[in-house]
Amino acid sequence: MKKILVSSMFVLGLSTAAFAQTPTTFADVDADANGELSLSELQTVWTDLTEDEFTKADADGSGGLSATELNTLQPASVPAAPSEPAAPAEPAAPAQ
Template sequence: MKKMILSSLVVLGLSTAAFAQAAAPDFATVDADASGGVSLAEAQVVLPDLTEEAFTAADIDANGELSAEEFATLAVPAPAM
């Protein structure tokens, strides 16, 4: 019984780690054209529910693309309640 519980916890822990990694995409991976910025189209590949309004709000310097710091504000998942 203890082995089953321990195995379940290990699997749950690995699943949670995989989910957390999937929830926070790497900036360099999202920047598909390696331009140093993430366009709306690139961001929507990993964040399909991202609206133009949310993208524009995150684009603090209003240059039409997100820097790594700006993108991080979108990629951070909301805390679970």
């Protein structure tokens, strides 16, 4: 039992360490600290971002996204929330 507990604590510790290393701010993702995010920098945290989406968001054509340009990209890329929640399903009739 002690081995299971120690193993579980070890696995949880590793997953916490990996999560703590995930960049979460603009500055964390801006690896070269130039004040803009390149496509490759963004794709480290936003893996499904396409070059076309990136280019459309790059309003000044600098090859990188400023914080303002990044903010304009995000709402267009996130699916809209449904306007009304779906009605709950009717309970199934008991089997006879």
